[in-house]
Amino acid sequence: MSLITINENGFLDEIKGKKGLFSCVISSIETTKYVPISGVHRDVIAYTPAADMELVVLGKSICLPTPPIDATGCPSPATITRACVDLKNIPALTIDAGCFVKPNVPYIKVNENPTGDIRKGKAMKNSKELFEKGYTLGKNLIYDCLIVGESVPGGTTTALGVLIGLGYDAEGKVSSGSVNNPHELKMEVVRSGLKSAKIEIGKSSVFDVLNAVGDTMMPTVAGMAIAAVENKKPVILAGGTQMAAVLAVIKEINKDAIKSGLISIGTTEFVLNDKNADLKGIVEQIGDVPILASKFYYEKAKIDGLRAYCRGSVKEGVGAGGIAAYAYINGLKPDDVRRYVENNYYRWYKNIINMEINKE
Amino acid sequence: MSLITINENGFLDEIKGKKGLFSCVISSIETTKYVPISGVHRDVIAYTPAADMELVVLGKSICLPTPPIDATGCPSPATITRACVDLKNIPALTIDAGCFVKPNVPYIKVNENPTGDIRKGKAMKNSKELFEKGYTLGKNLIYDCLIVGESVPGGTTTALGVLIGLGYDAEGKVSSGSVNNPHELKMEVVRSGLKSAKIEIGKSSVFDVLNAVGDTMMPTVAGMAIAAVENKKPVILAGGTQMAAVLAVIKEINKDAIKSGLISIGTTEFVLNDKNADLKGIVEQIGDVPILASKFYYEKAKIDGLRAYCRGSVKEGVGAGGIAAYAYINGLKPDDVRRYVENNYYRWYKNIINMEINKE
Numbered sequence: 001m002s003l004i005t006i007n008e009n010g011f012l013d014e015i016k017g018k019k020g021l022f023s024c025v026i027s028s029i030e031t032t033k034y035v036p037i038s039g040v041h042r043d044v045i046a047y048t049p050a051a052d053m054e055l056v057v058l059g060k061s062i063c064l065p066t067p068p069i070d071a072t073g074c075p076s077p078a079t080i081t082r083a084c085v086d087l088k089n090i091p092a093l094t095i096d097a098g099c100f101v102k103p104n105v106p107y108i109k110v111n112e113n114p115t116g117d118i119r120k121g122k123a124m125k126n127s128k129e130l131f132e133k134g135y136t137l138g139k140n141l142i143y144d145c146l147i148v149g150e151s152v153p154g155g156t157t158t159a160l161g162v163l164i165g166l167g168y169d170a171e172g173k174v175s176s177g178s179v180n181n182p183h184e185l186k187m188e189v190v191r192s193g194l195k196s197a198k199i200e201i202g203k204s205s206v207f208d209v210l211n212a213v214g215d216t217m218m219p220t221v222a223g224m225a226i227a228a229v230e231n232k233k234p235v236i237l238a239g240g241t242q243m244a245a246v247l248a249v250i251k252e253i254n255k256d257a258i259k260s261g262l263i264s265i266g267t268t269e270f271v272l273n274d275k276n277a278d279l280k281g282i283v284e285q286i287g288d289v290p291i292l293a294s295k296f297y298y299e300k301a302k303i304d305g306l307r308a309y310c311r312g313s314v315k316e317g318v319g320a321g322g323i324a325a326y327a328y329i330n331g332l333k334p335d336d337v338r339r340y341v342e343n344n345y346y347r348w349y350k351n352i353i354n355m356e357i358n359k360e
Numbered sequence: 361m362s363l364i365t366i367n368e369n370g371f372l373d374e375i376k377g378k379k380g381l382f383s384c385v386i387s388s389i390e391t392t393k394y395v396p397i398s399g400v401h402r403d404v405i406a407y408t409p410a411a412d413m414e415l416v417v418l419g420k421s422i423c424l425p426t427p428p429i430d431a432t433g434c435p436s437p438a439t440i441t442r443a444c445v446d447l448k449n450i451p452a453l454t455i456d457a458g459c460f461v462k463p464n465v466p467y468i469k470v471n472e473n474p475t476g477d478i479r480k481g482k483a484m485k486n487s488k489e490l491f492e493k494g495y496t497l498g499k500n501l502i503y504d505c506l507i508v509g510e511s512v513p514g515g516t517t518t519a520l521g522v523l524i525g526l527g528y529d530a531e532g533k534v535s536s537g538s539v540n541n542p543h544e545l546k547m548e549v550v551r552s553g554l555k556s557a558k559i560e561i562g563k564s565s566v567f568d569v570l571n572a573v574g575d576t577m578m579p580t581v582a583g584m585a586i587a588a589v590e591n592k593k594p595v596i597l598a599g600g601t602q603m604a605a606v607l608a609v610i611k612e613i614n615k616d617a618i619k620s621g622l623i624s625i626g627t628t629e630f631v632l633n634d635k636n637a638d639l640k641g642i643v644e645q646i647g648d649v650p651i652l653a654s655k656f657y658y659e660k661a662k663i664d665g666l667r668a669y670c671r672g673s674v675k676e677g678v679g680a681g682g683i684a685a686y687a688y689i690n691g692l693k694p695d696d697v698r699r700y701v702e703n704n705y706y707r708w709y710k711n712i713i714n715m716e717i718n719k720e
Contacts, residue, residue, distance in 0.1 A: 106455075108466050108467065133465070141502070
């Protein structure tokens with residue numbers, strides 16, 4: 001078995017044999033400079049989205065000596081995304097919604113500034129314009145299936161903020177890239193941001209909520225997804241609880257899109273089975289939307305950093321779960337992904353491995 | 361008759377019924393600030409590429425009060441491109457290879473700086489990197505036919521420079537957006553640039569020639585085209601003598617691409633029939649490449665600014681001739697384009713028309 005599905009409702013037939021385009025919307029959040037809401041190390045957090053997409057598109061990171069890797073030695077989920085892109089020859093586009101560091105690959109620019117400080121309720125000023133840019137983009141790309149991922153360090157806190165702001169029961173339910181999910185810290189940031197921006201829970205408009213405590217990835221992806229549905233093409237929102245927040249944003253803007261049967265959430269087993277979060281519980285509040293969760297059998301991995309996924313490290317990101325779901329439906333096997341990552345691991349991380357050896 | 365073809369060799373069959381993606385690479389050239397090598401007015405030249413692509417993608421220019429229009433009242437060729445995009449529902453992407461002013465649409469960024477001063481032989485430093493970025497991009501977009509245009513004010517002079525630098529007989533042969541083509545001025549700029557950069561005519565490498573007197577659009581488009589040919593997809597280099605220079609660049613990098621039968625030049629009748637230039641004479645020196653020239657029957661136009669095309673104004677740009685060729689092969693008629701532009705002209709240019717009325 002390569003996929004766990006919930007509410008599948010024929011979605012897999014929609015993506016089988018279809019030419020898929022992978023795109024990944026990247027953004028930085030200013031708050032991550034001051035508050036440890038992300039599991040990514042503060043020294044590299046500004047570089048992470050760029051390094052992720054360099055790996056996916058080029059097969060190596062350029063702006064960092066190695067692809068991102070966390071404190072537990074767990075490699076970036078971009079390694080999974082790269083495996084799918086390379087093995088299934090899937091075109092991959094980077095969309096910059098505002099990153100501190102820009103990737104050394106061609107990228108589509110939709111926004112100048114990174115997401116601001118959500119503690120102050122000042123995430124952005126232009127969420128409506130970003131929605132429109134995402135929509136324009138979704139209308140001007142060719143695909144038969146659109147897979148949209150994200151790389152936004154700190155993005156589960158903005159997900160929490162937007163879900164709470166829109167009136168969902170999300171406290172304690174968003175996931176984390178860390179083994180230990182700092183729920184209370186995230187809630188503190190969100191409460192502060194919602195209060196500062198005078199958001200009325202469940203009453204303020206979606207764009208006001210996004211401007212206060214969202215991130216710039218969210219309206220961009222929402223626009224792309226709604227354009228795809230209008231084009232009658234299936235969309236995989238490739239991510240965990242961050243994409244559940246995008247789903248909630250889409251519902252506010254276009255209820256019919258949610259009911260179209262063309263939008264799914266594609267994530268990893270690590271998010272779906274996360275005991276410190278509740279993706280399913282969030283999505284159920286939004287609608288009958290298919291959830292696809294990719295399995296990886298990383299417990300069989302030879303490299304400890306990969307087995308760390310099974311112990312709760314990293315879990316998801318850079319569209320890993322969603323693109324794997326698309327790739328599995330189109331012939332790839334979880335073992336292919338694992339072997340690809342194992343085979344490339346020492347090449348990708350040789351600079352760190354060399355550093356470790358020199359330290360000894 | 362909607363098309364004039366030279367060396368067609370079955371190319372039209374390659375693009376018929378194929379899903380086409382239009383992309384337009386935009387760049388500014390520093391030299392245009394100091395030397396009147398472009399027909400575009402100095403006050404708006406920095407805004408022209410951005411305003412062109414806003415019109416194509418959104419149906420209106422945002423960064424200028426109207427779409428670009430020349431001193432003879434002749435509207436930007438982007439009006440033709442917009443007609444094709446809208447009437448045939450063709451996706452359109454903007455690729456920024458370095459513009460003074462950025463468009464208010466999502467755009468793919470491949471380069472930071474505009475083209476430098478070609479008089480000094482300092483067009484750019486990174487033509488090889490731009491070629492690689494274009495190649496990566498061409499590999500990561502989905503299309504069954506790639507149409508690549510340009511909006512580069514001053515770009516016929518860089519075309520001349522690159523053709524001469526590579527050893528072609530191009531003097532007096534490049535076209536112009538003006539009725540009067542300042543051949544001698546262009547040659548003076550090119551001679552100065554080639555000398556300053558110590559280019560050996562016909563001997564220096566293509567990337568050295570580009571770095572000296574090219575523009576940043578050229579290596580980007582060359583990379584995209586070679587990627588498309590590797591993907592076995594037909595490419596229309598949508599432009600006049602500027603695209604002939606790109607063709608020469610492609611030949612230096614990959615001779616087989618030129619011989620593949622998958623690359624054509626698509627332009628307008630106004631360029632092909634330009635008595636002050638010789639597109640055919642340049643292309644013949646490069647190879648047996650199909651030339652498609654779109655007809656517009658603008659002599660029938662109700663608006664004088666459109667009839668100005670027949671008197672030698674503007675002639676081509678923003679991929680107008682190439683996208684029209686693709687659209688004609690796929691069912692559009694020249695009269696459809698003319699009527700669309702006529703019907704939208706007063707809406708697009710109402711701000712100028714109002715200004716004229718207020719002056720009276």
